[in-house]
Amino acid sequence: MYKKIIEPRIGETDGMRHINNTALPVWFEIARNPIFRIFDPDLELTYKKWKLIMVRSDFNYLRQIYYGHDVEIRTYVTKIGNTSLTVHHEAWQKGKLRANGSTVMIYYDFIKQESMSLTDDIRKELKKHYITKEELEKKNRKEEKERIAENTCSKEQA
Amino acid sequence: MYKKIIEPRIGETDGMRHINNTALPVWFEIARNPIFRIFDPDLELTYKKWKLIMVRSDFNYLRQIYYGHDVEIRTYVTKIGNTSLTVHHEAWQKGKLRANGSTVMIYYDFIKQESMSLTDDIRKELKKHYITKEELEKKNRKEEKERIAENTCSKEQA
Amino acid sequence: MYKKIIEPRIGETDGMRHINNTALPVWFEIARNPIFRIFDPDLELTYKKWKLIMVRSDFNYLRQIYYGHDVEIRTYVTKIGNTSLTVHHEAWQKGKLRANGSTVMIYYDFIKQESMSLTDDIRKELKKHYITKEELEKKNRKEEKERIAENTCSKEQA
Amino acid sequence: MYKKIIEPRIGETDGMRHINNTALPVWFEIARNPIFRIFDPDLELTYKKWKLIMVRSDFNYLRQIYYGHDVEIRTYVTKIGNTSLTVHHEAWQKGKLRANGSTVMIYYDFIKQESMSLTDDIRKELKKHYITKEELEKKNRKEEKERIAENTCSKEQA
Numbered sequence: 001m002y003k004k005i006i007e008p009r010i011g012e013t014d015g016m017r018h019i020n021n022t023a024l025p026v027w028f029e030i031a032r033n034p035i036f037r038i039f040d041p042d043l044e045l046t047y048k049k050w051k052l053i054m055v056r057s058d059f060n061y062l063r064q065i066y067y068g069h070d071v072e073i074r075t076y077v078t079k080i081g082n083t084s085l086t087v088h089h090e091a092w093q094k095g096k097l098r099a100n101g102s103t104v105m106i107y108y109d110f111i112k113q114e115s116m117s118l119t120d121d122i123r124k125e126l127k128k129h130y131i132t133k134e135e136l137e138k139k140n141r142k143e144e145k146e147r148i149a150e151n152t153c154s155k156e157q158a
Numbered sequence: 159m160y161k162k163i164i165e166p167r168i169g170e171t172d173g174m175r176h177i178n179n180t181a182l183p184v185w186f187e188i189a190r191n192p193i194f195r196i197f198d199p200d201l202e203l204t205y206k207k208w209k210l211i212m213v214r215s216d217f218n219y220l221r222q223i224y225y226g227h228d229v230e231i232r233t234y235v236t237k238i239g240n241t242s243l244t245v246h247h248e249a250w251q252k253g254k255l256r257a258n259g260s261t262v263m264i265y266y267d268f269i270k271q272e273s274m275s276l277t278d279d280i281r282k283e284l285k286k287h288y289i290t291k292e293e294l295e296k297k298n299r300k301e302e303k304e305r306i307a308e309n310t311c312s313k314e315q316a
Numbered sequence: 317m318y319k320k321i322i323e324p325r326i327g328e329t330d331g332m333r334h335i336n337n338t339a340l341p342v343w344f345e346i347a348r349n350p351i352f353r354i355f356d357p358d359l360e361l362t363y364k365k366w367k368l369i370m371v372r373s374d375f376n377y378l379r380q381i382y383y384g385h386d387v388e389i390r391t392y393v394t395k396i397g398n399t400s401l402t403v404h405h406e407a408w409q410k411g412k413l414r415a416n417g418s419t420v421m422i423y424y425d426f427i428k429q430e431s432m433s434l435t436d437d438i439r440k441e442l443k444k445h446y447i448t449k450e451e452l453e454k455k456n457r458k459e460e461k462e463r464i465a466e467n468t469c470s471k472e473q474a
Numbered sequence: 475m476y477k478k479i480i481e482p483r484i485g486e487t488d489g490m491r492h493i494n495n496t497a498l499p500v501w502f503e504i505a506r507n508p509i510f511r512i513f514d515p516d517l518e519l520t521y522k523k524w525k526l527i528m529v530r531s532d533f534n535y536l537r538q539i540y541y542g543h544d545v546e547i548r549t550y551v552t553k554i555g556n557t558s559l560t561v562h563h564e565a566w567q568k569g570k571l572r573a574n575g576s577t578v579m580i581y582y583d584f585i586k587q588e589s590m591s592l593t594d595d596i597r598k599e600l601k602k603h604y605i606t607k608e609e610l611e612k613k614n615r616k617e618e619k620e621r622i623a624e625n626t627c628s629k630e631q632a
Contacts, residue, residue, distance in 0.1 A: 009503045010330050011500065014203075022180070029179070043484075043541055044542070045173025045484070058214070059215050061212050169496045171361060171488050175362075187327050202384070203326070331524070337499060337531065338499045338503060341496045345496060370535050372535065
């Protein structure tokens with residue numbers, strides 16, 4: 001899992017005074033930098049070096065996100081296919097999962113304009129950040145419970 | 159169906175010289191303005207007037223989109239639920255469907271922080287732009303065929 | 317003078333419910349497309365074809381800009397130097413000048429990494445959109461007066 | 475002086491493969507968060523609490539900024555007026571000053587829609603981050619020299 005802290009800016013809020021939906025794709029893109037480095041260590045933007053193309057992304061807006069508090073983006077690899085990979089992102093703020101979403105990318109030769117099979121070296125690197133959907137849900141359920149328990153304790157002490 | 163013409167900007171391209179994935183949520187948001195007006199005719203950004211909250215969105219990147227050519231965003235209503243609606247967007251450039259995606263929004267009271275049932279007046283308006291997934295696919299298939307036929311003709315004439 | 321109509325999006329407003337300052341550079345960039353076409357008619361993004369680099373820009377936020385009403389961007393050429401040009405943008409909404417700003421660009425060879433002298437053909441094209449600062453102020457003063465006069469008339473008739 | 479590290483994203487590059495001009499206003503806005511906290515400690519986005527409105531900003535693009543390397547934004551207060559303040563931002567990447575710019579903001583009552591005099595408490599806080607233009611230039615000159623000297627040393631050792 002990769003962690004990236006995002007400090008929201010006022011311009012990312014909208015008239016409803018929470019973070020606008022268009023901020024999430026931007027935050028998740030920053031969080032993919034270490035994934036990009038697996039494929040192109042120097043992040044060199046040439047057709048020869050860059051080998052990833054996005055084919056799909058989705059976003060679930062679970063709770064409102066606010067300005068004034070850091071957001072932690074957690075990034076996992078949830079699928080390693082033949083020519084594609086799926087990355088899962090979560091946005092946590094003040095201990096709560098606020099949004100999540102997945103991105104499917106293809107290992108792609110921009111010069112030949114065709115997809116390629118993921119190499120063994122890349123697979124090995126990606127596996128270090130791999131998690132199944134079940135493990136992810138279980139992990140989040142546990143975190144949610146602990147958080148509720150902590151809140152109950154602090155209320156009882158108060 | 160609503161149509162909105164977008165003129166891409168150089169800043170929306172990235173180092174791979176096509177439009178970056180983060181431009182699509184921005185373009186689709188502009189294209190939803192007429193949908194927003196069904197709910198809030200003056201687009202007044204107050205908790206009393208604004209009644210829509212986004213819960214989900216997805217994007218399919220089908221073909222590369224380039225700078226230098228207008229993009230037509232076509233917007234349909236594909237589902238009218240009890241408290242929610244689904245909007246479908248397509249991005250066409252140079253006669254080809256380049257990207258599409260759906261957005262699920264809830265009819266929402268920001269003061270009480272709860273969802274509401276869509277009124278009959280709103281349903282009536284939304285139905286004017288309603289299309290089934292099957293009709294949409296059929297329509298796009300027809301357009302794709304005509305386009306291929308036209309290209310063949312123009313090649314034969316050339 | 318070039319005109320470009322911008323339809324603001326909800327995501328461009330911020331928590332203060334007017335358009336956030338970061339929208340202006342984006343709108344002005346779209347409005348420069350016809351200027352870019354003078355230098356690179358097909359807007360081809362290669363080091364061989366693209367010949368402009370930005371060195372300076374400024375923005376004056378004169379009045380608040382709101383969501384829900386179109387914004388007209390008016391673009392003029394205000395200086396034609398040896399290797400550089402200055403472009404002036406204005407943002408008008410509901411008949412009022414809301415923001416303006418200038419952008420200085422250099423005619424630049426990205427391969428040799430050096431500036432070049434503007435050619436006669438380019439100068440000729442740029443001159444068609446040239447205005448002096450004095451003419452611009454005079455023009456805006458006249459428009460402002462007419463607008464006030466019109467408002468007075470409509471009030472008297474009401 | 476405030477420091478904020480920005481990790482550029484691929485979507486902030488454009489077809490010319492350096493960071494697009496529109497990224498700077500966004501990065502400088504994030505860097506103003508600690509300034510905003512002087513005026514509104516909880517960054518509460520209400521007309522009652524938020525008291526700053528932007529009237530002017532400018533940007534100098536001194537050197538190209540690239541994807542793949544962190545950018546350090548340094549923020550200073552360069553003018554404390556009666557009702558206004560000027561903030562100066564610098565963007566450093568790989569030891570070089572790549573861009574800078576100033577932002578003028580007014581201490582502003584959004585309910586009465588009028589400017590207010592900066593309070594003594596606010597002045598005191600702002601002074602902690604104050605620098606004159608001369609000191610700033612001197613400081614940057616020194617840093618530039620040291621950097622060149624270091625480079626010379628490392629070359630001699632190599």
